[in-house]
Amino acid sequence: MADEGNIISNLDLDQPEGPLANGEDTAPAIGLISQYVKDLSVENPNAPESYQWAEQPEMQVDFNIGARTLGDDVHEIELKINVSSKTSQGTAFAVELAYGALIGMRNVPDEQAHPFLFAEGPRLVFPFARRIIADAVRDAGYPPLMLDPIDFNGLYLAQLQQRQEEELAAGAGQA
Template sequence: MADEGDVLTDLNPGAGANGADTAPTAGIISQYVKDLSVENPKAPESFQWNEAPELDVQFNIGANPVNDEVTEVELKISCTAKTAQGTAYIVELSYCGLVGMRNMPDDQKHMFSYAEAPRFLFPFARAVIADAVRNAGFAPLMLDPIDFQGLYIQQLQQRGEAGFSGEGSITGGEAN
């Protein structure tokens, strides 16, 4: 046990009177699968195909305010595997997180909603997709990591914005 002199007693020295919480804070409150669709349109023929499929992975990030301090951040990921014989599988996932943000300027809320929150949610969405593809009868699809902050900055530059518009979405894709 620590001596009394070694214990931190005032963790927020800038707090207002009567313990008012004025420091900026943000975090994930909850996360969940909002929608999941798995299609295996050519089964059982697709299990006989020897050709490696071409993968098309697309994603979109959206943010919907729930109230003044909570925003639902939605990470939509669509994965399609095709060969010359046809489509092997299609997986579409809408993975969401409730994000709490308090005492933050609007530009920081926007950045957190479209860059940081998706970065926190992505590993869980990646696992859901890997399991869905495996459960469809194929080798699990392990998506490559995504640089959400880099994409956020790129989208702002493409729109010619120094700041943000307040609403919108971030999209991207990769083909393997």
Template sequence: MAEPGDVLSNLGGDNAAMGNGADNQPVAGLLSQYVKDLSVENPKAPDSFQWKEQPQLDVQFNIGARKVNEELTEVELKITANATTGQGTAYIVELSYGGLVGMRNMPEEQKHAFTYAEAPRILFPFARRVIADAVRDAGFAPLLLDPIDFNGLYIQQLQQKQAQEAATTPPAGEA
């Protein structure tokens, strides 16, 4: 039990103007995650299990986002994996893996970065497991996707967009 006079005071410190318990600090986090859509095709089974040729893999990624309300955004990883050989398609796996992200008290550029870089980084290991399990359940060795540097890709795409905008914007005074 606290002794008399042993009381915390000035909890706000230099931030006393914010008030005790004020909800004005930036916060972002993943609230839930889920398989939105999963399709597994094994069109040549059981013949494909006898093929000796190593399949060629084509893996495609896409990140989408949809604002649910002021504080909630759905982030969706879409992953398609095709395995083909000279004899045909061994398997096709298409996954749409979603996450509900909450963001509050953040500037728009931080929300954008969290939506397209950090949230996919958090979701990817779970989507990767779903893909591996789906391929294994189709009768093949699990497909273990390599880790992806979502932050690096995000920065690269921002730089490309800025370069494109700079190339299409006439210099000042030439309009």
């Protein structure tokens, strides 16, 4: 009976969420552990002739975001960015970058972890990947390519809305 009194006396409902009396940390925490280049490919197939081409090149930039769980509290974000510069005379350069980041997450619910891994995390590491692309293009003999900032949160919300609309359409088709 005395033990029950101790448990009740240690429970303070007015306390904010955080570490419990026994020292267990239940507060949500997210942190960037590491960033790294997983793969970098630079192709300059028509050098040095391409340096003399007068035609304005067509630039194509594609990117993809992936995330996976590596352990209970560790996740990897991977940004894949492919850039190519082409004219009617051929390809001036092509750069492919796979840029990774390790994210530590503890006590974060799935409904908050998913947007972090696919929107906020990529927003945090994109400037570093952007610099690598700029340096790679410069090192290939061209002016550095400064990629425009990307609204990862807007893209995430748009994809989420599109997915919901597709699910509604699929559900309406089955009815």
